[in-house]
Amino acid sequence: MKQDGRLVRIVDVARAAGVSPSTVSKALNDSGSLKAATRERVREAADRLGFVSDAGARALSMRRTFIVGLLSTDDIGRFSMPVMQGAENAFAVGEISTLVATARHDAVREQHHLRTLIARRVDGIIVTGKTTDPREPIEVPVPVVYALAPSADPDDISVLPDDAAGMRLVVDHLRTLGHRRVAHIAGRADQNTSRVRLAALQEALAEAGMELVGEPLFGEWSEPWGRRAVDLVLRDAAEPPVTAIVCASDQLARAAADRLRERGLRVPDDIAVTGYDNWHVMWSASRPPLTTVDMELEALGRRAAERLLAEIQEADTGPRGIEYLPPRLVARGSTIAGD
Amino acid sequence: MKQDGRLVRIVDVARAAGVSPSTVSKALNDSGSLKAATRERVREAADRLGFVSDAGARALSMRRTFIVGLLSTDDIGRFSMPVMQGAENAFAVGEISTLVATARHDAVREQHHLRTLIARRVDGIIVTGKTTDPREPIEVPVPVVYALAPSADPDDISVLPDDAAGMRLVVDHLRTLGHRRVAHIAGRADQNTSRVRLAALQEALAEAGMELVGEPLFGEWSEPWGRRAVDLVLRDAAEPPVTAIVCASDQLARAAADRLRERGLRVPDDIAVTGYDNWHVMWSASRPPLTTVDMELEALGRRAAERLLAEIQEADTGPRGIEYLPPRLVARGSTIAGD
DNA sequence: GAAAATCAGGAAACCGATTTCCGAAACCGT
DNA sequence: ACGGTTTCGGAAATCGGTTTCCTGATTTTC
Incomplete structure (x- = not known):
């Protein structure tokens, strides 16, 4: 994989397998109708050549980038970090990548970052902050979920610790x-x-x-x-x-x-x-x-990711407004003697 | 910007300005040779329509994504966080976006994330970790800079606190x-x-x-x-x-x-x-x-970003191997009485 | 064994930009 | 007024995939 020339493209695989590019696409995505033998032959050729599909090109035709933005009002801090962690985890299993942007309390920076996220055509955005004070909602043409810092608009989706x-x-x-x-x-x-x-x-x-x-x-x-x-x-x-x-x-x-x-x-x-x-x-x-x-901030991040995903697939079932997630008590020596 | 139909494309701007798509591209990128008046007319039409260029499509033709990967060996923790922050900042001014990936000490997860980063065709990768113990270098066809956790290979570029x-x-x-x-x-x-x-x-x-x-x-x-x-x-x-x-x-x-x-x-x-x-x-x-x-971990993150950028533009001047960054002493009351 | 249905795979259009190349118009000096 | 440069802007190819037809080949059905 460490050659410096251009990477392997789908046509290279096609040539190697003796089929057309469209067939390669179908074989690798389990779509269309192909003989099992053909599929196998293509697959084999693909990973013999070390083919890795260009996500950008794919995004262009699929009209879906499989990238979400993670916008933090402030720095990524002690609270937003586990949230981000949980979200990133949840997304990674769904082959979704996470783009981070930190606004540092600066409205101009925030606008700038939003523009970039829009330009990247992210599928959705998670907004976090370090406090649970409601914040001005952001204006973007994609689904948004607020985690930790709820949106002031009750029609938006927010996820908070209870x-x-x-x-x-x-x-x-x-x-x-x-x-x-x-x-x-x-x-x-x-x-x-x-x-x-x-x-x-x-x-x-x-x-x-x-x-x-x-x-x-x-x-x-x-x-x-x-x-x-x-x-x-x-x-x-x-x-x-x-x-x-x-x-x-x-x-x-x-x-x-x-x-x-x-x-x-x-x-x-x-x-x-x-x-x-x-x-x-x-x-x-x-x-x-x-x-x-x-x-349970990490679970909160996961939940936010789930809600965003559902929202992206237009299959959200949760409530609009603020959803509260249950915390957990951990008993230790400061209340229980001899612990 | 909050309409739900498809976003404004370059052809829409072209039509609105009464020119061809290629002219719009030139106008917005200050390339080609156009009359100042035309450029202005196009620009005006572009932001009247709220046009935001599709970074993915642009990446496809420019063969450059302006995305870098930030791979963390473990979780993003107390040490890697400021590094990441510094890097993200440095990149943001150059219109570069940051994709995060955390491996959690899991080799399989790390491989998985690397594959995704490659698939996204990132321009380069910054690798961090929470300790300064040397780590196995990663094998990828793009420039890499190690921050905090140096590569075991002395030919790689690593940036560490001194x-x-x-x-x-x-x-x-x-x-x-x-x-x-x-x-x-x-x-x-x-x-x-x-x-x-x-x-x-x-x-x-x-x-x-x-x-x-x-x-x-x-x-x-x-x-x-x-x-x-x-x-x-x-x-x-x-x-x-x-x-x-x-x-x-x-x-x-x-x-x-x-x-x-x-x-x-x-x-x-x-x-x-x-x-x-x-x-x-x-x-x-x-x-x-x-x-x-x-x-000065944030400066370290910035430095790592700079080195990576230089490396991407094939204009790196710094030393291969490990570069050490100077720390700063902060004197307070624990050594100076009455402080 | 012929007509109908199904299956396999390819050609071509498309996603949304950039960039090369080329022709027309404007400008130049004589 | 005329040939020769410049300047301006458009047509078309390209980036790397996906997807929609569409055509032969094969199988099913009676």
Whole structure:
């Protein structure tokens, strides 16, 4: 395959097999009607010559490129990466290639990338972003699925992790363990995720007959904030006012656990801690390892890919609007002693 | 642009402008010889109709797809991501699109992806991986550049971060601050990176007339190991045997700083700590923030893209074999008090 | 054994651009 | 006014496949 001359074309195969180009095409694509012997002879010739069909030329006549675009609003980051991974995987089995484009929050760059994707005649586009804040839909003449960052248009297809379900899992877990009074350390107040998680937490707690102690603490998604927030929870209290702290991310939870230990409290015996994200470097570095929620982002990427494929084949069955995918609770030492 | 019928073709523009298709092509590509007025008229018609040239068809006649493949040996991870980002950026300005393929350490998957890339007639391929261990070169009929994971073949083009230079920066920094006796916490012994960093450290220390105290400590790339390693350094010593600990990663350094604080030692006053990677979540969460080395992976991705482009245009000037790119030292509180 | 139905494979049109080649028109100097 | 260049723009070939007929050959049917 490493010769430098032009690659093997279909006519070369045709000549080698003593048939016409159209016959080669039919043989290799299992179309038309050919004798089994002919098919075999062509196939044999094809891979003897190392023939690899030109996808571009094929796309031209089939009016289908088998390429999808993956447009990321920002950089490909910690969240969009697994999504992309899942999508790429799902597509690869269907012989579909993935073209990546990152807009870096720049509208001009985004437009530029969209133009290129259109020029490439992609069969469809998946749009991602790092937050779950709704975004302006993109205007293109091909199917689009939004993953992680939903479209503001309810007629578009969006796939999101079900944060509300995640919080219910957490509350359920804590209730089973006997906790009744919990505090919440949240992330940035201006992000959808923070508000959704808080709301879901409050609701789930109410249903379970449990109590959210103190104001929810909004801050940022950083360890320093996590540590500071713990101090606020424990503010001038001889006895801890709660038995568990639900954190909106693993980063916050890890910092919380650190701070609690520094303040002489044992996790989980004195206070249990839960995180969110199942981010390996965080949950495993925490002492003890974190009980957390896995959003199953890779599955989300796969699902987005499936929906897009269905949409491309005009056979989509899922709901328009936002589809929520169930997360998974992972119980570890930060809530279960001796784990 | 959101009509559902077929997209605007070059003949549509031709008709609208009252010229032939070939004239449209020339007008839009600034080729051939046309009156300025004609060119303008065609252009005007083209974007009035929202014409976007079909890249596939164009590729077919130009024998150049303006697509490159980005093949990752493993998943796209923390290290390959910025590389990919840098490459994608560099390519985007040249109107080149990036096709991603992740092999997940699976030879079969890798072969499969290579076949698809060849079928797509990519102009070239960038190969990455997460470690700097040399890898088997790939066999393809197009130019290839290896980034991060070098090819075992010295005739191939590889671009790597200069870890030796990075370690020299660290030693230099510590020497300036008056340190003479340092310990080293390394990562996995079976990885090239670990050995290279250690060797460079030893050499730089020798040159600077400084001393590496104790055996280098190999372990894993995790915080638990970082903490344990600190205990080994301080083992049954009333007084710390060193004034600085050079860690092979930010993760290790952050854990080391944590552990030192727990043992009642002040960083950097009693012992200074350095990391490697400039990994934001690690250096910023550390108390104090970490002095570390930034490998400039995004620049590395850009460089890889440049080399590949040059190679595609048969105008490469850089050296065959491995090209090392200079890292950058970032000084922070873990070595400089009051920072 | 003849008519009808089925099967195998090829010729040619087509997908949507680029590019080479060529003819007509405009321009030139004398 | 005339031969000789230039300039401009179109016709047609080409890139590498797929697909639609279409024609002989073979098989089926009664």
